[in-house]
Amino acid sequence: MTAIGIIATLRVQPGKEEAFEGVFAELAAAVNANEAGNSFYKLFRTEAAGVYKVMECYDNEAAVEAHRASEHFRSLGAKLGPCLAGAPEIEKLTGA
Amino acid sequence: MTAIGIIATLRVQPGKEEAFEGVFAELAAAVNANEAGNSFYKLFRTEAAGVYKVMECYDNEAAVEAHRASEHFRSLGAKLGPCLAGAPEIEKLTGA
Numbered sequence: 001m002t003a004i005g006i007i008a009t010l011r012v013q014p015g016k017e018e019a020f021e022g023v024f025a026e027l028a029a030a031v032n033a034n035e036a037g038n039s040f041y042k043l044f045r046t047e048a049a050g051v052y053k054v055m056e057c058y059d060n061e062a063a064v065e066a067h068r069a070s071e072h073f074r075s076l077g078a079k080l081g082p083c084l085a086g087a088p089e090i091e092k093l094t095g096a
Numbered sequence: 097m098t099a100i101g102i103i104a105t106l107r108v109q110p111g112k113e114e115a116f117e118g119v120f121a122e123l124a125a126a127v128n129a130n131e132a133g134n135s136f137y138k139l140f141r142t143e144a145a146g147v148y149k150v151m152e153c154y155d156n157e158a159a160v161e162a163h164r165a166s167e168h169f170r171s172l173g174a175k176l177g178p179c180l181a182g183a184p185e186i187e188k189l190t191g192a
Contacts, residue, residue, distance in 0.1 A: 003138070003140075005138065005140040005149070005151060007103065007149070007151070021192050024192070040136050040138075040151070040153070042099070042101065042136075042153060042191065043191070043192040044099075044101040044189035044190060044191055044192055045189065045190045045191075045192050046187070046189055047188075052192060053101070053103070053189055055101060055103070055136070055151045055153070057136070057138060057151070091142070092143075093140035093141065093142055093149055094140060094141045095138065095139070095140055095141075096117050096120070096139040096140055096141050096148060
């Protein structure tokens, strides 16, 4: 079993930071409550205004797929989209 | 209490990957066993040969300082150093 790490960089439109953080908190709670294959899912602010990074860790590829297919990711992701200034940048990593 | 996230990028010399990963596994075990203020500490391989990223999360700044001052970080860090191809690149993040 090889863990999968993801670092997602999200750029939020000026003035939408609070709305973004609020919806993301709902998403993180849903991930923690419903995804047995996820071991870490947390939003961080970077030093650049409006730029956030999400650190994520999954037990395996199936757990990543389950995350992306989940109702909470689809419904809350749809609410996050209008806050963003562009497409998320996703870096995928492999547990060592 | 504001969580602190760290993404550390480490470049390992060719041929030293296995030694590096072995020492890092000892370090991660020591962090998990001894640092109550750390909630995540995991090594990942990136897509670039010899380039690793560590995802770290601490409860607060004091927990980061306790990590850096710990005997396990100092002693095992000294063993990791000779495997590296340059200084680690550290990105510090703030929990949102």
